[in-house]
Structure formats: C-alpha cells, structure tokens
Amino acid sequence: MSKMYGGGMPGAGFGRMKFDDGQQKPNISKAMLLRIFNYFKPYWKQTMLVLFILLVSSLLGLLPPILIQRIVDHALPDKNMKLLVELVLISLGTTVVAGLLGVWQSYLNSFISQSIVYDMKNQMYTHLQRMPLQFFSAVKQGEVITRMTSDISGIQGVFNSTVINFASNLFVLSTTVATLVIMNWKLAIIGILIVPLFIIPTRKMGNVRWKLAKQTQEKMSEQNHIIQETLSISGYLLMKLFTREEKEYDSFRIINGESARLQIRESMAGRWFMMILSTFTSLGPMLIYLYGGYLFIHGEITVGAIISFVALLSRIYGPFGQMTNLYVDIKRSVALFERIFDYFDMKPGIVNRPDAQAVELTKQDIVFEDVCFAYQKDKQALEDISFTAASGTMTALVGPSGAGKTTITNLIPRLYEIDSGSIRIGGTDIRDMTLESLRSQIGLVTQDSYLFNGTIRENLLYAGSEASEEDMVKACKAAYIHDFIMELPDGYDTVVGNRGIKLSGGEKQRISIARVLLKNPSVIIMDEATSSLDTASEYYIQRAMHLLLQDKTSIVIAHRLSTIMAADKILVVKDGAIIEEGNHEELLLKNGVYTDLHSKQFERKAFSMDSQSPI
Incomplete structure (x- = not known):
C-alpha cells in the first residue's frame, strides 16, 4: 500500500530524487x-x-x-x-x-x-x-x-x-x-x-x-x-x-x-x-x-x-x-x-564490458567463488559464498526466509552486481559475457508467476515469437497444461486478465513453466515454484519440472524439502552464508540445520494427518 516501504531489497539510494521544499532555484545554466x-x-x-x-x-x-x-x-x-x-x-x-x-x-x-x-x-x-x-x-x-x-x-x-x-x-x-x-x-x-x-x-x-x-x-x-x-x-x-x-x-x-x-x-x-x-x-x-x-x-x-x-x-x-x-x-x-x-543522469548499474563476448552455456558448470554482496553498504546480504553447480545436475538451496537464497539466484543473470569474488560459467566470468547472451540462456520460474493481461498464446510466445504452434502445444503438454487450455472457450486465445487473475496459482505456474520450456535455456532457476500450491497442482508442477530440468544445469529454491530430496547437491543457507552442503542423505547424517528443517516439516505433516483422523 502507499505507506509500505518494508525490507527485502533496499534501493541503495535510487529512490532519492532531487525533491526539494520549493526553496531551490532552477538551474538555468x-x-x-x-x-x-x-x-x-x-x-x-x-x-x-x-x-x-x-x-x-x-x-x-x-x-x-x-x-x-x-x-x-x-x-x-x-x-x-x-x-x-x-x-x-x-x-x-x-x-x-x-x-x-x-x-x-x-x-x-x-x-x-x-x-x-x-x-x-x-x-x-x-x-x-x-x-x-x-x-x-x-x-x-x-x-x-x-x-x-x-x-x-x-x-x-x-x-x-x-x-x-x-x-x-x-x-x-x-x-x-x-x-x-x-x-x-x-x-x-x-x-x-x-x-x-x-x-x-x-x-x-x-x-x-x-x-x-x-x-x-x-x-x-x-x-x-x-x-x-x-x-x-x-x-x-x-x-x-x-x-x-x-x-x-x-x-x-x-x-x-x-x-x-x-x-x-x-x-x-x-x-x-x-x-x-x-x-x-x-x-x-x-x-x-x-x-x-x-x-x-x-x-x-x-x-x-x-x-x-x-x-x-x-x-x-x-x-x-x-x-x-x-x-x-x-x-x-x-x-x-x-x-x-x-x-x-542515473547511471545503469549493470552494463556490458567493452570486451564482453557472447558465450554458449550448454553443459557448463556454474561456480561461485568467495562471492560477497550487499544491498546497502552497512548490511551484508551474502558473504564468501562458494559452491559449484555441476553441469546437468540439480543444486538446491534451502534455509529460512531472508537467508539470501533468492539473492544468490538473482546474481547469476546479473540482476545485481556482486561486490567481490566471481561467478563463472564454464570457466568464464559472467561479467565477461554479454548480458543478452547470458540472460537468453537462463530460464527463471518464480513462486509468483507474472502473466501479462493478454491471451495465453501471447504470454507463451513472450519466450520467443518465432515459436511454432507445434512447439507451443508440445511445451504446454510437457507442462501438463494443454488439456486445461483446450477446455477453455477460446483455448489458447483466452485472455488471462491482469497478472493472470482469471487463472489459479497452479495454472499460472504451469503456463510459466511452458513458457520457459519454449525458451529452452541451458540454465534453469526455480524459486519457490511449488510452495503456495495445493497437492494436486504441486503434483503436476513436479512432473513438469522433471521434464523441464532434464539435461539442464538447475538451481532450485524450495521450502518444501520433498521437492528437492532427489537433488544432486543441497546447500543450506543461513544469514547470507552456506553452512551445510551435501545430498539429502549426507545432510541428514550431519544432524544439523537441514536435519532440523526436515524433522519440523515432516513432524508438522504427520501432526496434520493425525489431526484429521477420527478419534
């Protein structure tokens, strides 16, 4: 609302324009x-x-x-x-x-x-x-x-x-x-x-x-x-x-x-x-x-x-x-x-270097090395983040809200610029890549999937207007949304409303996944893609994710540990640092933060099921 200026991503001064109290004189120089x-x-x-x-x-x-x-x-x-x-x-x-x-x-x-x-x-x-x-x-x-x-x-x-x-x-x-x-x-x-x-x-x-x-x-x-x-x-x-x-x-x-x-x-x-x-x-x-x-x-x-x-x-x-x-x-x-x-006069914070090159990201490792980042100078968001997301594997990020998981993924397509350290893909620093070549090969699916106030077809083709009808239908079938679309009166020409208000969360999410499938990127980032969905929607989303992530280098953020238990590597993030690393079994044996998160989630699930049983 008009009075909400809460945390998250401080603007580092971008919002402070030269507003005055009416006493400043115009600079007619x-x-x-x-x-x-x-x-x-x-x-x-x-x-x-x-x-x-x-x-x-x-x-x-x-x-x-x-x-x-x-x-x-x-x-x-x-x-x-x-x-x-x-x-x-x-x-x-x-x-x-x-x-x-x-x-x-x-x-x-x-x-x-x-x-x-x-x-x-x-x-x-x-x-x-x-x-x-x-x-x-x-x-x-x-x-x-x-x-x-x-x-x-x-x-x-x-x-x-x-x-x-x-x-x-x-x-x-x-x-x-x-x-x-x-x-x-x-x-x-x-x-x-x-x-x-x-x-x-x-x-x-x-x-x-x-x-x-x-x-x-x-x-x-x-x-x-x-x-x-x-x-x-x-x-x-x-x-x-x-x-x-x-x-x-x-x-x-x-x-x-x-x-x-x-x-x-x-x-x-x-x-x-x-x-x-x-x-x-x-x-x-x-x-x-x-x-x-x-x-x-x-x-x-x-x-x-x-x-x-x-x-x-x-x-x-x-x-x-x-x-x-x-x-x-x-x-x-x-x-x-x-x-x-x-x-x-505001300078764009992220631009191509003069010698930046267009690169191919297919089958390339993503390497974070001693990465530090802060939204504000006096408050560090990430500190000494180092890990490798191997090519063709799933790397999962888990941890409490505000730990820095989304910030880590936002650094990969250079939505923010790191303060120190390096992020390399295939041995090349992402700052040496052109922004267009980097971002065009990265697909992002977020919890709040954004749809324009247009038709389903227009939203899907935002990934690439050159895609054929066959490609679009194939992507929607892979995202388990084609049958639903065909049941609508206008099919793919159905208007979804402002921000997709006419669709459910699961339907919007599957259209978002179909859109990323049409883009066919080499790197997939999924940020809480299933956290707010019902069981049926989550089932279809997980099946769609399985096809989406095949042979891709993927980084997945999830609060529901059930969605990332099969990840090749799980990173536990807390207070802007990686405190645990390993696969599901290895992390459980450490009896640390991941074990605690796992126990609380599954105890809560068991309690929920027991509460619904007749006495």
Missing part, C-alpha cells in the same frame, strides 16, 4: 540549455522553416495598420472608392495569407514538438530498461509513470510557449519598432517608455510560478503512486482484505486536495501578473492619443497616423508582455527538464 538544445537539433530544417514563416508573418502583420492610415488619410477624405476597395482587398488578402501561413506553422510546430516527445519517451524507456533491479525495488511506481507521461508530455508545450513565442515576438518587436520610428520617432519614444514597467513584476513572478509548478508535479507523482499501488490487482485485493478503503481514500483525498490548491495558486498568481501587465498596456495608447492629439493640433501628424500608430503599438505591448512572461514559462519548463534529467 549554459550546460542545461545546451542539453535541451540537443533534442531540437535533429529537426533544425523544420525549425528554420518555422522561423522563416514567422518572419514573413511579422512583416505581413505590419500591412493592415499601415493600410488603415492610407484609408483614413487618403481614401475617405478624397472619397476615392477605387482606392478604398483596393486597400480593403489588400488588407483582406494579407490576412488570408497570414492565416494560411499560421496553419502551416501550427503543423510544423506540432510535428517538431511531438517528435521531440517521441524521441525523449523512447530514450527514457530504453534508459529505464537498463536500470538495475535495485532502482525498481526502491522507486515509487507512480513516480516512474509521472516522469514517463506527464513530465515528458509537458515538454511539448516548451517548444510552442518558449522557442516559437520567443522567435515570433522577437520578429514582431523588431519590425514594429523599426516601423514606428520611421513613422514618427517622437511618438515611438512615448510608446516605448512604458516598456520598462513590464520588467518590474516579472522576475518575482517567475520564481513563484516555478516553485508552485515543481510542487504540483511532486504531488502528481504521489497521486500516481497511490493509484498504482491501491488500484493494481494485488494492491486492490490487499486493500479489500484489510478493509483499508477509507484510510487509502483519505490519503488520496489529502494529496489530491494539496495538488488542487497548488494549481489554483499557480493559476491565480498568473492572473494577478496578467492584470498588472494589462494595466501597463492600456497606459501606452492613452499617452499616444494625448501627445498625438497635441501633434495633430499643431499640424505635425494626421488622424490616420495616430490610429495606425495605436494599432501598431499593440504589436509591441502584446509581444513584449509575452516576452516577459516567456521568462516565467522558461523557469516552469526547467522544472520539467530537471525532473527528466534526474532520471537520465
């Missing part, structure tokens, strides 16, 4: 801007075309106010209908052309921004695939989804609200100011005198909105975390069984309320800002009318020139207001980029 620019670089041709359209549009925008001056000062006083029609048609044509250019520009804007989002999401997904298991065992699910969805999708607006707005406003400002100066430099100075007043509230407003934006994103991550944990199938069942609906609802309601209040504050902060700007923008035209009227009275300017001047002045205040607001938008956008780059 040269390096940050260059890094952002690199995402736009592949689309420089489209960007240059957009800039050209913006330049043409800014020039076309000058024509209507200038034409108004000619209409007022010439066409109307002279009662020249032909000139009036010509000027109106030119103005209309200019508007139509500008509109068409705007449509083209909008398409290019959308193409560029969506392409950047597409690239960034692909990069993020690939990057997360390379992250070690420690990362996912520590980070909140909602946090990952927020970074992948709303954070990256928010970048789409950055191109439109920053890059495009900046270029558009720059072109409009430069062309308009030049035109105003040419028309009347005195009025131009009066109009431009208002501009510095825009700067006063901008910087403070930028910091306020940035802080609120970052806090809002953090609250959204918390919301997503609660949704993922409590409305996933496992979390939902746990919530129902422990009747935690009210408490979880209260947690969600509180965070949702905080998020809503932050968004209201951000929205209102922007409104106050725009109100101040609008007050300043209305002051300029009044001064133009005042001073322009004075010049008209003295015969220095025409009425048309005043009207045209006021119309052009709006082309300064509007863009300049947006330019000052652009500073606010940039600071808000940096909050998104910082969160995204936080993830990109």
Whole structure:
C-alpha cells in the first residue's frame, strides 16, 4: 500500500530524487540549455522553416495598420472608392495569407514538438530498461509513470510557449519598432517608455510560478503512486482484505486536495501578473492619443497616423508582455527538464564490458567463488559464498526466509552486481559475457508467476515469437497444461486478465513453466515454484519440472524439502552464508540445520494427518 516501504531489497539510494521544499532555484545554466538544445537539433530544417514563416508573418502583420492610415488619410477624405476597395482587398488578402501561413506553422510546430516527445519517451524507456533491479525495488511506481507521461508530455508545450513565442515576438518587436520610428520617432519614444514597467513584476513572478509548478508535479507523482499501488490487482485485493478503503481514500483525498490548491495558486498568481501587465498596456495608447492629439493640433501628424500608430503599438505591448512572461514559462519548463534529467543522469548499474563476448552455456558448470554482496553498504546480504553447480545436475538451496537464497539466484543473470569474488560459467566470468547472451540462456520460474493481461498464446510466445504452434502445444503438454487450455472457450486465445487473475496459482505456474520450456535455456532457476500450491497442482508442477530440468544445469529454491530430496547437491543457507552442503542423505547424517528443517516439516505433516483422523 502507499505507506509500505518494508525490507527485502533496499534501493541503495535510487529512490532519492532531487525533491526539494520549493526553496531551490532552477538551474538555468549554459550546460542545461545546451542539453535541451540537443533534442531540437535533429529537426533544425523544420525549425528554420518555422522561423522563416514567422518572419514573413511579422512583416505581413505590419500591412493592415499601415493600410488603415492610407484609408483614413487618403481614401475617405478624397472619397476615392477605387482606392478604398483596393486597400480593403489588400488588407483582406494579407490576412488570408497570414492565416494560411499560421496553419502551416501550427503543423510544423506540432510535428517538431511531438517528435521531440517521441524521441525523449523512447530514450527514457530504453534508459529505464537498463536500470538495475535495485532502482525498481526502491522507486515509487507512480513516480516512474509521472516522469514517463506527464513530465515528458509537458515538454511539448516548451517548444510552442518558449522557442516559437520567443522567435515570433522577437520578429514582431523588431519590425514594429523599426516601423514606428520611421513613422514618427517622437511618438515611438512615448510608446516605448512604458516598456520598462513590464520588467518590474516579472522576475518575482517567475520564481513563484516555478516553485508552485515543481510542487504540483511532486504531488502528481504521489497521486500516481497511490493509484498504482491501491488500484493494481494485488494492491486492490490487499486493500479489500484489510478493509483499508477509507484510510487509502483519505490519503488520496489529502494529496489530491494539496495538488488542487497548488494549481489554483499557480493559476491565480498568473492572473494577478496578467492584470498588472494589462494595466501597463492600456497606459501606452492613452499617452499616444494625448501627445498625438497635441501633434495633430499643431499640424505635425494626421488622424490616420495616430490610429495606425495605436494599432501598431499593440504589436509591441502584446509581444513584449509575452516576452516577459516567456521568462516565467522558461523557469516552469526547467522544472520539467530537471525532473527528466534526474532520471537520465542515473547511471545503469549493470552494463556490458567493452570486451564482453557472447558465450554458449550448454553443459557448463556454474561456480561461485568467495562471492560477497550487499544491498546497502552497512548490511551484508551474502558473504564468501562458494559452491559449484555441476553441469546437468540439480543444486538446491534451502534455509529460512531472508537467508539470501533468492539473492544468490538473482546474481547469476546479473540482476545485481556482486561486490567481490566471481561467478563463472564454464570457466568464464559472467561479467565477461554479454548480458543478452547470458540472460537468453537462463530460464527463471518464480513462486509468483507474472502473466501479462493478454491471451495465453501471447504470454507463451513472450519466450520467443518465432515459436511454432507445434512447439507451443508440445511445451504446454510437457507442462501438463494443454488439456486445461483446450477446455477453455477460446483455448489458447483466452485472455488471462491482469497478472493472470482469471487463472489459479497452479495454472499460472504451469503456463510459466511452458513458457520457459519454449525458451529452452541451458540454465534453469526455480524459486519457490511449488510452495503456495495445493497437492494436486504441486503434483503436476513436479512432473513438469522433471521434464523441464532434464539435461539442464538447475538451481532450485524450495521450502518444501520433498521437492528437492532427489537433488544432486543441497546447500543450506543461513544469514547470507552456506553452512551445510551435501545430498539429502549426507545432510541428514550431519544432524544439523537441514536435519532440523526436515524433522519440523515432516513432524508438522504427520501432526496434520493425525489431526484429521477420527478419534
């Protein structure tokens, strides 16, 4: 649930992002801007075309106010209908052309921004695939989804609200100011005198909105975390069984309320800002009318020139207001980029060495030599683990929960990286093998078999889409699940539901075994594959395991000693160390931990059978 952060696999710091209390300022550095620019670089041709359209549009925008001056000062006083029609048609044509250019520009804007989002999401997904298991065992699910969805999708607006707005406003400002100066430099100075007043509230407003934006994103991550944990199938069942609906609802309601209040504050902060700007923008035209009227009275300017001047002045205040607001938008956008780059800056813990080679694991021994591993620096999980799992044999791991058995098996496919020692297969250190060649030849069956919310066929073919129908049926028959599948209404095309909820534990487990059979790996790891199954399911699973493990190098973890009594070698693990080693008979003679485990299990079984007998 949303408040469970219990042990198991600590994240070694992967979950500690750069979250702050809202006091940290955005790092708008040269390096940050260059890094952002690199995402736009592949689309420089489209960007240059957009800039050209913006330049043409800014020039076309000058024509209507200038034409108004000619209409007022010439066409109307002279009662020249032909000139009036010509000027109106030119103005209309200019508007139509500008509109068409705007449509083209909008398409290019959308193409560029969506392409950047597409690239960034692909990069993020690939990057997360390379992250070690420690990362996912520590980070909140909602946090990952927020970074992948709303954070990256928010970048789409950055191109439109920053890059495009900046270029558009720059072109409009430069062309308009030049035109105003040419028309009347005195009025131009009066109009431009208002501009510095825009700067006063901008910087403070930028910091306020940035802080609120970052806090809002953090609250959204918390919301997503609660949704993922409590409305996933496992979390939902746990919530129902422990009747935690009210408490979880209260947690969600509180965070949702905080998020809503932050968004209201951000929205209102922007409104106050725009109100101040609008007050300043209305002051300029009044001064133009005042001073322009004075010049008209003295015969220095025409009425048309005043009207045209006021119309052009709006082309300064509007863009300049947006330019000052652009500073606010940039600071808000940096909050998104910082969160995204936080993830990109996390280095994958397990990667191929430069000289790594693809290897064949068939009929190769697995050798652990003095292996040490810790999830956290101050807590050793495994210490000096040494053993050999001979080729074509079964090596079993037994011991109390939390002893380190699963950790040992997770080290073989390099889901975690050892701290010291070595793990060799066929004499080659697994760190000298490519990850793909290593993992592609290892099959893993766990107690909690994961099935995607798709058909049985899709789940089976996850092992290899090239497998034929005959191979799939053969694997399912070997796993004693084919007959059950054929009894279903849709057979192999039956949808199993989220995490395979429509199937029993034994059915899911046998499908999982069939999937591994389709993969046909050289090394098999089975982690508590039968511990939670009923007797009938365990019987079928054991028969399937017999076929699965034939001629394979296998490592099996089991709490039920009955499943591994025939193992070639049994390792007893306790407190991260191997304390006993041998086959079943040899370990019983040692009268140690294994003997104690054996006695307790079979005494419990005998007691259970006696308790069911009639008195």
